[in-house]
Amino acid sequence: MMGKDLILKTLQHEPVEGIPWVPFAGAHAGILKGYTAKEVLLDGDKLYESLMEVKKMYTPDGMPVMFDLQIEAEIMGCELLWAEDNPPSVVAHPYAGEKVTPGKSKIPKKSDGRIPMTLDVMRRLKTEIGEEVALYGLVCGPVTLASHIRGSEFFMDIIKDQKYAAALVEFCAEVCMAMSDYYIEAGMDVIGVVDPIISQISPKAIEKLFLNPFTAIFDHIKSRGALNSFFVCGDATIQxxxxxxTHTDSISVDENVNIYEAKKITDKYGIVIGGNIPLTTVMLFGNQQDNMKYVVDMLDNISHDHLIVSPGCxxxxxxxxxxxxxxxxAVKHTDDVREMIKNYEAVDESxxxxxxxxxNLERPLVxxxxxxxxxxxxxxxxVKSAMLAKEAYGDKVDVREYKYTIKADIARTRKMGVEHLPSLYINGELKWSSLIPSREELLSALEPLIK
Structure with a gap:
């Protein structure tokens, strides 16, 4: 069975022999050909060349074409900060400071921004490998896109102006549907709606304000004859x-979510689940045996129906x-790999x-x-929320970020007993876990500590 068939049949709940494998090689694809992340996200030829190397090296059953959640945001006026080893990040928001609900004229067109480059690469890949590999077109989810164009004020909107927050997300859902149309027309088999911010929104708020827009997106994708996936990052257990x-065909989670417990929920709804090989502790900093062991252990402890194995994000x-x-x-030759690593024990390099x-801190520490x-x-x-403390109190408060992509920070995170990322602590005490505080909430917690 071709890898593409394995993906499509799994998503359609048809019997398959084997477990699908989808490496989310976005900017990472560039390193296979010696290109920076910025190069592959701005140069269609380099992106295409790198993705063909992904096909050759990683033998995927399915693969994304472009993993960049800022394409739509950039077109809509967000300022981006580019990096050589990461996708760009949004650093300025066009609707910060004023509540604007964009009209249909603001929906990106095929000719806007980096869309033409992306569509061209999609068509070329469809022609070259489209019969063998299920191609994923990834769009920025409506809640994350709303936070991109509105900034951190969007999280306060959800609390204080729910009508506006809902209207903004409804507009962003229209953007998702338009982008989905472009990608489906270019030959994409699966549309991934990537919305990491969902893990930061309470389930009640999602159901009340955003369930209908998400359902409309997934229903629209299905009406166009494509399959879909709902990508989330962070601890989305309660979401x-x-x-x-939302009528999605599949959900993809990262290492913050216990995939064994999560699968019990997705199975109840007849939804495929994907994930969740840890990105840093295993894939980035582990060795080959660590990666083999993680995958084999997962496959030995989870039912194989309605399952796609992939990195966490x-x-x-x-x-x-x-x-x-x-x-x-480990995915394709599980029995052989299990035998190879049966006596392997990971070395503690903490x-x-x-x-x-x-x-005894001189100043409050966030x-x-x-x-x-x-x-x-x-x-x-x-982090932007944490930096509001600096804006308000200047040198009267210290702010630090510890990243799970740095070995020393991983050790610190573990020693602190941090269970979910992202989390915010004040003076060593957990204040917000996988929920972004508003400016008022943050300053209210800090005010009694300021000297």
Whole structure:
């Protein structure tokens, strides 16, 4: 069975022999050909060349073409900060400071921004490998897009002006549907709606304000003859139930979610689940045996129906090629790999770190524990929220970010006992876990501590 058939039949709940494998090699694809992340996200020829190398090296059953959640935001006026080893991040928001609900004229057109380049690469891949591999077209989800164009004020809108927040997300859902149409016309088999910010919104707010827009998106994709997937990052455990009500074909989660428990929920709704090989501790910093062991252990402890194996999200740029190949082998040749690693025990390479003396700090300390604010949208807005403390109090408060892409920060995160990312601590005490505080909430918690 071709890899494409394995993906499509799995998403359609048809019997299959084997488990589908989808490497989310976004910017990471560039490293296979010696290109920077910026090069592959701006140059169609380099992107195409890199993706063909993904096909060759990682033998995917399905693969995304462009993993960049800022394409739509850039067209709509967001200022981007580019990096050599990450997708760009949004640093300025066109509707910050004023409540604007854009009209239909603001919906991106095929000729706008980087859309023509993306469509061209999609068509070329469809012609070259489209019979063998299921191609994924990824669109920025409506809640994340709303946060991009509105900024951190969007989270306060959800609390204080729900009518406006709902209207803004409804507009962003129209953008999603338009982008989905472009990608389906270019030959994409699966449309992935990537909305990491969903993990930061309460299930009640999602159901009340955003369920209808999401349902409209997935129904629209199905009406166009394509399959779909709902991508989320961060600890979306409490959001999974409402996500399953959106008519999506599949949900993809990262390492913050217990995939064994999550699958019980998705199975109840007849939805395929994908994930969740840890991006940093295993794929980036582990070795081949670590990657093999993680995949084999997962496959040995989970039912194989309605399952797609993949990294937890967009793979870090510098993931060693041999680690991803190890994952491929574990998925495609599980019995052989299980025998290879039966006596393997991971080496403890943890770093000893010293925590601050929180009871004797000179100033209040706000600590943001993130996956990486440069690549994770939810983490970006958690750090921006933390920085509001600096705006308000200046040198009277200290703010730090610890990233799960840095070994020393991983050690610190573990020593602190941080369970979910992103999380925000004040003076060593957990204040917000996977929920972004408003400016008022943050300053209210800090005010009694300011000297």
């Amino acid at each position: 999974l139930e409402v996500m399953c009500k 967009d793979m870090p740029y510098s993931v060693p090629v041999e680690n991803t190949i190890a994952c491929v082998q 770093i000893d770190v010293d925590l601050p003396d929180y009871s 600590e943001a524990f993130t996956l990486d604010s440069a690549t994770c949208a939810a983490c970006t807005y958690m």
